[in-house]
Amino acid sequence: MNENLEYMGHEGYALMGAVFDVYKELGYGLGEEIYQESLELELGFQEIEFSPKSELVAYYKGHRLKKRYIPDLLVSKEIVTELKAVKALLPEHEQQLLNYMHLTKKAVGYLINFGTKTSVEWKRFILKEYIPAS
Numbered sequence: 001m002n003e004n005l006e007y008m009g010h011e012g013y014a015l016m017g018a019v020f021d022v023y024k025e026l027g028y029g030l031g032e033e034i035y036q037e038s039l040e041l042e043l044g045f046q047e048i049e050f051s052p053k054s055e056l057v058a059y060y061k062g063h064r065l066k067k068r069y070i071p072d073l074l075v076s077k078e079i080v081t082e083l084k085a086v087k088a089l090l091p092e093h094e095q096q097l098l099n100y101m102h103l104t105k106k107a108v109g110y111l112i113n114f115g116t117k118t119s120v121e122w123k124r125f126i127l128k129e130y131i132p133a134s
Helices: 009-026 032-045 091-104
Strands: 050-052 056-060 063-069 073-075 079-084 108-113 121-126
Touching: 009 032, 009 073, 009 079, 009 108, 009 121, 032 050, 032 073, 032 079, 056 091, 063 091, 079 091, 091 108, 091 121
Parallel strands: 079 108
Antiparallel strands: 050 073, 056 063, 073 079, 108 121
């Protein structure tokens, strides 16, 4: 398998297992804050390392910026996770996550939407330029 696809794969798989457990329990149509808190509990139950609403440092031309980004979750110290509870993910949701990944130089991001009726809608993004050298 391609190294880029394997990067943080186990951690991402564990994250999505927790996400599906939350969706199975709560269904769709609730507010984002309910899913946020429930997912934090589920990650804790499953002993998955995460930081909720933690500040991430942003950079400009290699210089740390004073302004910080606060993602919904940072899983395993490397996976930027953005939660939504909307009818459908839109290109601006994707761009928001990609911007945060670029600013913080994190290689992996998950955009997760609990707002759809049939299942969780999610997308995984990998920015290979930020994968640490082995």
